[in-house]
Amino acid sequence: MKISEYIASQCGNPRGVIGRIMTWSMNRANNVMYKGIVSELNIRDSLRILDIGFGNGYLEKLIMKKGKCNIEGIDISEDMVNAATNNNRKYVEDGYIKFGIGDCCSMDYEDESFDVVTTMNTIYFWNQTDKGMSEIFRVLKPGGVFYNASLTKENLDKVFYTKSGFKKFNEDEYKKLGINAGFTKVDIKPLGNKYGLLVICEKGLE
Numbered sequence: 001m002k003i004s005e006y007i008a009s010q011c012g013n014p015r016g017v018i019g020r021i022m023t024w025s026m027n028r029a030n031n032v033m034y035k036g037i038v039s040e041l042n043i044r045d046s047l048r049i050l051d052i053g054f055g056n057g058y059l060e061k062l063i064m065k066k067g068k069c070n071i072e073g074i075d076i077s078e079d080m081v082n083a084a085t086n087n088n089r090k091y092v093e094d095g096y097i098k099f100g101i102g103d104c105c106s107m108d109y110e111d112e113s114f115d116v117v118t119t120m121n122t123i124y125f126w127n128q129t130d131k132g133m134s135e136i137f138r139v140l141k142p143g144g145v146f147y148n149a150s151l152t153k154e155n156l157d158k159v160f161y162t163k164s165g166f167k168k169f170n171e172d173e174y175k176k177l178g179i180n181a182g183f184t185k186v187d188i189k190p191l192g193n194k195y196g197l198l199v200i201c202e203k204g205l206e
């Protein structure tokens with residue numbers, strides 16, 4: 001396996017010590033993206049969030065620092081379930097956060113379970129992008145919102161290890177993905193200077 005393929009596979013499914021180091025460095029590099037999601041959330045006790053591909057659980061820490069709510073997270077990497085649980089131990093023990101293994105392209109949750117679904121830097125790795133989007137639509141309550149923070153296509157293209165193993169989308173493609181999944185409105189906000197995008201997909205009330 002080439003080094004570029006190894007790094008891409010660690011980004012899409014972080015494992016072992018290297019996976020932990022990489023997710024830790026993502027925490028430092030992508031601050032503007034975590035903050036972009038957190039600043040959108042109206043955090044309250046009754047809020048039920050699903051976070052897809054939580055990595056080492058850094059986003060959860062930031063959300064909990066702002067206010068208490070209920071978060072469930074799914075990730076395909078068992079090592080990340082352990083890392084995120086360790087990094088948020090108090091919130092997990094107090095029952096605010098539950099991390100588990102899961103793939104967003106096929107979720108066990110009942111229809112209309114969550115007020116908000118978040119994800120950050122994961123959509124490039126989903127096996128079936130359309131299926132993942134329609135699953136997210138399904139598990140959101142009417143009026144619910146999906147926040148997807150992703151690096152811009154231009155930014156991803158600058159990095160050598162994204163040539164394989166990454167699916168890249170431009171703004172029009174993100175809009176199409178949202179509308180095709182059933183969302184009534186898709187807005188896109190820039191994060192940093194062409195660094196990332198926050199794609200906001202709203203599920204209508206009916």
Ligand SMILES: C[S@@+](CC[C@H](N)C(=O)[O-])C[C@H]1O[C@@H](n2cnc3c(N)ncnc32)[C@H](O)[C@@H]1O
Pocket residue numbers: 011012013014023026027030052053054055056057058059074075076077080102103104105119120121122125126127
């Ligand atoms: C680049 S890391 C981002 C981690 C975290 N969201 C962050 O930004 O700090 C991508 C994460 O998505 C997870 N992942 C990839 N495909 C997934 C899928 N289909 N469903 C759930 N998690 C997935 C990986 O295991 C990994 O933890």
